[in-house]
Amino acid sequence: MRYEIDAHYLPLWEAAQSYQDKRNDKGHAFVVTAYARFVAARENCDAAVVIPAAILHDIGWSAVSLEDRMSIFRFDTPKEQKMKARALHQEQGVLLAKELLEKVQYDTALIPEILEIISQHDTRKGFISNNEGAMRDADKLWRYDEYGFMSDYLNGTGAIADHIEDQERHIDSEHFFCFDSSRQLARELLAKLKAKYLP
Ligand SMILES: [Fe+2]
Numbered sequence: 305m306r307y308e309i310d311a312h313y314l315p316l317w318e319a320a321q322s323y324q325d326k327r328n329d330k331g332h333a334f335v336v337t338a339y340a341r342f343v344a345a346r347e348n349c350d351a352a353v354v355i356p357a358a359i360l361h362d363i364g365w366s367a368v369s370l371e372d373r374m375s376i377f378r379f380d381t382p383k384e385q386k387m388k389a390r391a392l393h394q395e396q397g398v399l400l401a402k403e404l405l406e407k408v409q410y411d412t413a414l415i416p417e418i419l420e421i422i423s424q425h426d427t428r429k430g431f432i433s434n435n436e437g438a439m440r441d442a443d444k445l446w447r448y449d450e451y452g453f454m455s456d457y458l459n460g461t462g463a464i465a466d467h468i469e470d471q472e473r474h475i476d477s478e479h480f481f482c483f484d485s486s487r488q489l490a491r492e493l494l495a496k497l498k499a500k501y502l503p
Pocket residue numbers: 361362393425426
């Protein structure tokens with residue numbers, strides 16, 4: 305898979321730049337968008353919905369306090385605190401995404417679906433559509449991609465083996481991945497991480 309963003313989406317990509325990667329996770333928006341492109345193509349989803357949703361999904365973190373943003377990565381943060389921060393970044397994300405999509409004059413017929421995906425991308429149980437599943441699978445695949453895995457590991461607490469174990473536990477949990485092909489890709493990426501980082 306190539307990390308790539310099609311030229312058609314560059315105006316939106318540029319417009320969102322200053323709101324991206326606010327959790328010391330430089331590259332998150334780019335890598336997730338690249339996986340979104342890959343998953344959408346493989347699963348015949350509507351790229352014109354999936355890719356903007358991926359580009360904009362986490363811009364709401366820019367409106368959340370630094371402490372709440374970073375608390376997400378810690379194993380010792382209470383569950384309720386994490387849920388509150390997640391809900392806030394989704395709410396703020398929808399507001400900002402609407403503003404940016406209108407600013408770049410994105411197809412108005414597609415905006416409601418894009419915003420709906422962003423509105424609960426981290427908290428919804430189950431998937432409402434293949435388009436939504438593709439965007440959310442891409443967000444999860446970041447954690448298995450070596451670049452994203454290392455980023456989360458360096459931001460968090462715990463040893464590298466704990467992070468690998470944590471990600472392994474998630475792969476087959478209910479509603480984690482939408483598509484079997486994403487699950488399979490995560491397994492392959494995790495196998496590479498294990499070979500490289502575990503004794
Ligand atoms: Fe998010």
